[in-house]
Amino acid sequence: MRRLRQYLPALVILISMLVGWELAVRVLNVKAFILPAPTSIWAALIANWNDGYFIFPSARVTLIEALGGLAIGTGLGVVTAVVVSRFPRSRDTVLPLAVAVNAVPIIAFAPLANSWFGTLSPFSKMAIAAALVFFPIMINLLRGLTQVDSSALELMRSYAAGPTAVTAKLRVPNALPYFLTGLKIATTLSLIGAVVGEYFGGLTETLGRVVVAGASALRFDITWSAILVVSVMGIVLYLLVMLLERALIPWHPSVRGERRA
């Protein structure tokens, strides 16, 4: 009940925006290729179960690409962060490189990824997603592993704890909130990577291709409903990470809220 009241303002704003959108389109007679009404987007979504565009089978393929890229990018990011945190001297070499690579607009490489890994292969999309995901995971985790309270490190030193014990008992738990923050950013990025990769070519049954095909056929209701599906997938992934936070770091101020004895 209290939670309902907490989210009520956001819900009211969302509904009023949708209603305003619908009214504006109808009253101002906005053309569908500029902005379709929410009701027609919804109708297109329902109708497209078998209308030649296959939004839902496409969503499955895109989701697999995004999740694959998320897994690969997260894996590489975790390994890099752990290695760099374990060998502090490597930071001066790895960090400037990582920052420089991150400054490159990775999306611009999407056409290249297609020619490297095959336009029709899901791995070309996973590669883009993974490249996007890598940096926020690596940098956040590295921060969590290295920015440890100096008194806590002295406490461990007073116990004559070795580097492995310090990592297991102090650095990893300390890094979990940072890692999960990185993961939240990464879920969205992985979907962006997959969809944008598809814009530059891929299987017909992918959301990126549906967006492009819908637009070129002037079926903007289809395009919008595909975008809606990607958005919902992004929100669901984000919520899943929030659930993960509740399970893994119930002690963290961001999760525990105002509960205090």
Place this chain on the structure above:
Amino acid sequence: MTGPESVVHLSHVNKTFETAGAATVALSDISLDIRRGEFVSLIGPSGCGKSTLLRLIGDLTEPSAGAVQVNGKPATQARLDRDYGMVFQAPVLFDWRTVAENVRLPLELFGQDKDTQASRTAEMLELVDLTDFARYRPYELSGGMQQRVAIARALAFSPLLLLMDEPFGALDEMTRERMNSEVLNIWQQTGITVVFVTHSIPEAVFLSTRVVVMSARPGRITKLVEVDLPQPRGLATRESSRYFNLITEVREALRAGEGPASDAGLSSVERTAAEGGIG
């Protein structure tokens, strides 16, 4: 000088810090012996190096010159042998662990078996009167309770020496007095040797068998005050005339150590602290 009774032995210890190219002398020619079972307080104005001295004993920093011995061996070896427990000004508890798990941390690190860990943790929580809070998280406790958890953790593996760095500095006066009595209780029950850093004169006098008075720039020992107040100490101690006389003695030693140049500021702070403690 290192007899079997000497738990801490410092001889001609110097500590210099390099800051922005210039060398600052933090500690100058410190020699001190602390015997088994003593409760020694280090007191002095900020910048006198009392915390640095404590950290030297705990091998959390190294001397620039001179020798630090703990239990008859170099401080580093004593640390590796886990000869001391440490309590910092902040409790330094891990929020991802419950109160009991925090107390258990050193036992886990030392590879003790689960049964010993559990029984020893329960024993320690009872010692600091926190048995009912075993499953709480640190952030659910008050500051005084958190510091009691830190003390229980420091004592969990039965070290020979307890190092405390202004442990009650962040607590209000009432809580601080209650914590002082608890620490004295624990000291008497366990017979542990305690080195205690503080900037409160009443706290130093009430707790200690000996007060080491230090002065700043450079940090050095200016006076050792033997505290002959009878044990066990309690409310009556805080109201005895001997207690007041010793407080005066420590205060005057602190003032003498400051020299004529910078008298006003710190001594009035210390006086306020002293009066707060009595009242």
